[in-house]
Amino acid sequence: MVCCICKAKPATVHLTQIQGDKVQKVDLCEECAKDKGVNDSTFAIADMLLGLGASQEIEQAAGGPDVKCPKCGFSQSDFKKSGRLGCAECYTTFAEGLEGLLKSMHKGIRHAGKVPEGLRQTRDLVDRLGLLQKKLAKAIATENFEEAALLRDEIKQISSRPANPVTTSP
Numbered sequence: 001m002v003c004c005i006c007k008a009k010p011a012t013v014h015l016t017q018i019q020g021d022k023v024q025k026v027d028l029c030e031e032c033a034k035d036k037g038v039n040d041s042t043f044a045i046a047d048m049l050l051g052l053g054a055s056q057e058i059e060q061a062a063g064g065p066d067v068k069c070p071k072c073g074f075s076q077s078d079f080k081k082s083g084r085l086g087c088a089e090c091y092t093t094f095a096e097g098l099e100g101l102l103k104s105m106h107k108g109i110r111h112a113g114k115v116p117e118g119l120r121q122t123r124d125l126v127d128r129l130g131l132l133q134k135k136l137a138k139a140i141a142t143e144n145f146e147e148a149a150l151l152r153d154e155i156k157q158i159s160s161r162p163a164n165p166v167t168t169s170p
Helices: 030-035 045-049 054-062 076-082 088-093 095-105 117-141 145-159
Strands: 013-019 022-028
Touching: 022 030, 088 095, 117 145
Parallel strands: none
Antiparallel strands: 013 022
């Protein structure tokens, strides 16, 4: 078994954390275990599992270990111990370091969420109508009546569509 961090040396330190019915394991070589402070009382397996050194990455990007959240007072060492941030303002305070961490853990850095197809299509239509109405107002203000007529017709066409564009098949 090789080290989870350096992926070169054989793992001699094996850490296991059990929370409820979930088991998380980290295998380290002796050198990486020392570097991560496994024998140190401030070591947290959450730090290892959150990007294998996430707190160091945030610490370097934020400008050092003394940076604290102005709202809750959460610091780099608090993140290292718990693997969590203290409040919503922490995301702004530690944004630079978190961006790289989140990119490595997720598809992107913004939460997109899931939306039912029918609702998504309805939102898209509402957004499109709003944009067309703004363009129409601008065309009228600049006395571009040919463009205004085209925009008016497009707005009528979109508005005359059924309320729920999604059809279900049996």
